[in-house]
Amino acid sequence: MGNGAKAQQKRERNAKEAKKGPTSQLASIKSSLSIVCQTCRATFMNTAKAPQLTEHAQNKHNKTLAECFPTVAAA
Numbered sequence: 001m002g003n004g005a006k007a008q009q010k011r012e013r014n015a016k017e018a019k020k021g022p023t024s025q026l027a028s029i030k031s032s033l034s035i036v037c038q039t040c041r042a043t044f045m046n047t048a049k050a051p052q053l054t055e056h057a058q059n060k061h062n063k064t065l066a067e068c069f070p071t072v073a074a075a
Contacts, residue, residue: 037061037068 033043035053039061044053050065050072057068065072 035069035072038070039063039068 029045032045032047034046035044035048036042037044037056037060039057042056042060044056053069053072054065057063057065061068
């Protein structure tokens with residue numbers, strides 16, 4: 001046997017041992033889009049800070065943070 005056969009055997013052995021699982025993070029990203037602008041329904045990740053949300057409210061709608069994001073303003 002040459003080295004090519006050893007490499008092929010190793011690939012086959014690793015393929016059997018490898019556990020294939022879901023690699024997409026789309027579901028977790030969708031669940032983290034929990035902040036919603038009440039004016040335009042734009043979604044923001046739950047890690048968005050008040051300055052970013054205030055900037056959106058002022059630039060897009062000429063409104064305050066409390067008017068566009070009442071749940072964030074209350075917190």
